[in-house]
Amino acid sequence: MSRLVFSRKPAKFAMARIAGAIMPGAGAHVGPLALQSDESLPLPTPDWVRLRPRLSGICGSDLSLIDGSASAYFDPLVSYPFTPGHEVVANVLGADGKPGKRVVVVPVLSCVTRGVSPVCPACATGQINLCERVAFGHFEPGLQTGFCADTGGGWSNEMLAHPSQLVHVPDDLTDEAAVLIEPTACAVHAAARYTGEQTVIIGAGTLGLLTLASITATRDAQRKAPIIVTARYAEQKRLAKELGADIVCTTDELPRHVRSASKSLVFGEQLTCGAPHVIDCVGSSDSLQQALQVVAPGGEVQVVGMPSNVSLELTSLWHRETAIRGCYAYTHADFTTAIDVVRRHDLGRLVSATYSLKDYTDAIAHAAASGRRGAVKIAFDMRGN
């Protein structure tokens, strides 16, 4: 089977970091990612199944790994060499090797998949995203499929999955729509905290747009105040409008829009009032700082985009009793909702381009420049071989 493999090669990792800093996505050329032909992986336990990926998306967290900019935090939660790809729509392979039903994978490697019994308290309540055993159990560490040496990942012809990870894809959904179920589940998880008050979504990349789509698809009845979305590129702006944003603006316009929508005054750069709920789908120092600038006193900044090492001026957080809350992954229930959201908004259209595995450098360059190039989601297409 052929697969893209990310191995532990410190020198290449350093080069990727430099290249990625110069041009996002360039880490794919020089870094530790390579296309290989390998033997099939052994099943960890007999109840695991083999999958044949059809489409597998490229996610922001994948890009940060490839460009060497991911946080060292993840190091103990990742096992090398691994095959990336956790946004997967695949066919389950039968014992005869024939492709069977179409599924999407819930990539979280929680207690059940690891054979940990009894399951941890988080998994016991279904909150598998908070599982306390992601680095333990009877296979290598890995917080998700796509970061674990033993499971393989979506950027390949073949990968492994535990039956508990599989979610059946209804026949009316295309592969393109199905590949967006996993990121949409993430967004659904974030949208659960939507209150109907004024909400700001910073960033209109995949996550920002899907969060917006999840809110408008599932909680539109609650909307009492405008949803403001910041977008940089024309296509993002168009999509944000289409998906139901009340106000779409650029980042530098945001404080003014929030100010006038919340009838706020200003001291220094800080709005006196602001939006009670700010969803940061970028996760950079700048975006988080701006989130704190526009969040209302006592409000919440929800960090959906993965931050790494950021530096923040937190006086306003202290002074105005605001909160910064993370938002990671999803539960099984979120996947069920995500299917509805994808169907409601016809989100398959957000897959802008697909590449075969051998063109992975092009694919990654495209994904890294997706906003500028008018794209949203880039995916690998394994249906041809």
Add this chain to the structure above:
Amino acid sequence: MKLNNTPSKLSSVPQLRKVAKLGDAAGAAVQAVLKPAKALGFPYRKPSVPKGQTVPETPSKLGADFETDWARKAPAKAVRAIVTNGPVRAVIKLLANPEINGLDRLADLERLDKTPALIFAPNHHSHLDTGVMIVAVPEPWRSKLVVAAAADYFFDTKVKGTLAALTLNAFPIDREVTGRKSSDELRRLLDTGWSLVIYPEGGRSPDGWGQDFKGGAAYLANRTGAPVVPVFIDGTGSIYGKGMKKPKPGKSKVVFGSPLYPIEGESTRRFNARIEAAVTALGDEALTDYWTSKQRAAAGTNPKLTGPEYNGWRRQWALAEHRKLGKAGQRRRQKRRWPDLG
């Protein structure tokens, strides 16, 4: 205890001695030339006067008759331009730091194609006033400005007179009565486009309060038709007033008033009173504000520059109060000087 300095001081002593020796030698050389001349007598020396004969006195060229025409010729003008724009400006800035107000009242005249010659009539407290006026008067008048200066004070010796004429463009006049010659000369200057600074008080204030205006400026204006610009100078009296041994640097203020035109048929005395009232009102404006001064001028209650009627310590006392209102009241506190204990 500045040990480091001692060697250099010591080393300078022999040098001084060398210089002294050179001086002695030069003196000897001069003596060598003069001695034979002395021995030679007349005509190398002044002739002695025979008994019973008197030498008729040559007419004095000092005082009011001091010849200053040369000071208004091109070479002197060039020198003066350098002196007034350089050292004079710097010294005035350093000593008196004048704030200049009311120039907009001259804007209409400035805009004319042919700007008329003006008579500036400021109050007078200090020798610095002339310097301040030279700095404060705007172009085009500054470069053609003649200052009427007391003949008995500035033109009593040739050197003093020459310097005053060259650097300040001073013109000698008598304090009390303007002689016919001076007045004709001043008219000629006005007619040829030279503006004048005339201190109508006739001299610096003896006690810090102003003095009554004498009619010189009004008379000239009446005769020539030149407008009189009343000017109030505040602060120079306490920087370098009459009787002070050395100046105490401080701040000053110059306020220009609207030009006054002699009215057809108006006597010199009445015009002079108008000028005095205008300077008095400007004085009020400088120490309080425009509106207060306007209101008091209308009611005829501007405080007199000549001070209170009474005499003695109460007059001095009132002066201190008066000065507190003006720029002198804002004087930077002198740096406290402690004895240098090495």
Add this chain to the structure above:
Amino acid sequence: MPRPGFVLEVDRSTPSILFWRGENFSLEKLPAGRSRVIYPPEPLDAIKDIDGAIRHALLNPIDQDPLPALLFPGMKLTIAFDDVSLPLPKMERPDNRQRVIEAVLDLVAEAGVDDVHLIAALGLHRRMHEYELRHALGDRIYDAFHSRGMLYQHDAEDHDNLAVIGTTDHGEVLEINKRAAESDLVIYVNINSVSMDGGWKSITTGLASYRCLSFHHNPETLENTRSLMGHRHHSALHTSVWRLGKVLKDHGPKIFQIETTLNTDMFPKPFEFINKREWEWTAKDRATFLGTTKALNRTPIKLARKIFHGMEGPHQMTSVQAGETEAVHKLTLEHVYKQQLVEVQGQTDILTMGIPFVSPYNPDGVMNPVLVMCMGLGYLFNMYRNKPLVREGGVIIMTHPTYRDFNPVHHPSYIDFFEQVLTDTTSPAEMSRKWEKQYAEDEWYKHLYRTGNAYHGVHPFYAWYWGAHGLQHAGKVIIVGGDAPTVRRLGFTPASTMDDAFEIASDVVGRNATITHLHVPALLVADVQ
């Protein structure tokens, strides 16, 4: 003897014509045979003895007792004066306002009046900076009155200090500054730069509240204002203002109106070429033009702005009249028209105009895109009497860089207006319905207007409404040399050169359309026959 204005028919021998382009100029060749250029009259001679003329006007007013007869001790006197939007560019010191108010104060002091307030009648404009007040009134008045709290600026949002005078038969409520309303006499000191200003408009807008202004500063009135600069009865705005004026006359304080006019000698040396006819440019003028434009191309925009806004015009007073408002204003208008009126035969298909670096709403500020629209369609388009220079459905071509740049201190609500309102609609009626209230009542804008130096929150709407008639009248508006996305946001068409603009215009008005160029600077009102 200043020459009157005239209309030049462009032929092959006509040189290129000077256009403003914001903080720069360009020379544009207009097509021969179908173009004409309207040149303003040359600057009239100023009054010789200005202060004497002012005093004469105060002592011999029109239809009113001499000023000293109206003054008595113990009275409450308010002197209101025009704000920083006039004159443009600012005049050399002393300003007309200083001269007139000093002359008035002379008489006031003589009459023994103590209770005198000076109020900047700025309506919803920004508060003036200290240096602007000092420039307009002189240091003496500023120093004497400001520290005593007797010189201040009107505040249209200070509801404790506003008073209702009455209501017109059309239901318009006249609400003005309380101090003025309760005074025994209000003296208004104006500078009448354009014929739109002055008369009853001085007090009923300058000292009015937002509520009072909204009766006539709205899209409907301004779309029906068919001649802002021409006959009053063609202007719905002025008709409304005159109705309010009647209420003021009948129920308000006694008013003594002093109006002054200026000549159009607007640019100091060495920029006289701006005011000259191109074929009369001397070698020196040409050298100055070339040097200036080439240097400005390389000058950072902030510095260029500083240079232009720092300019002081040598314009001087051509008339001063005082007395009863309407009688005074009638005479004032005669003087304004004497300086500005040019007779023009017939309308045109394409009207071209150069937009300068300044409009009445950005003295010492940035000519932002909204103001470009306001200047072009609100002011220059309206510089006509009888009928517009351009025919209905014709094309208006402006030249201006139309950068997306705002002065955040002066124009905070303009930024939001550009970002929020113009992305939604460019229709005056629609924005008035959907957005105006939100902006007018925004606490932050009010705060900045009342305590900072910001235009009122609703002001960008007024600036936009000012062009409402032009917007409705013109078939297409093209901006040459503007930033394309910004121009499109305004609802206009960008073009890179004048030739392109004519090409684009031909889609609307055909190949052989007639072109008329309004040769500003210098002000002119085209009397279209």
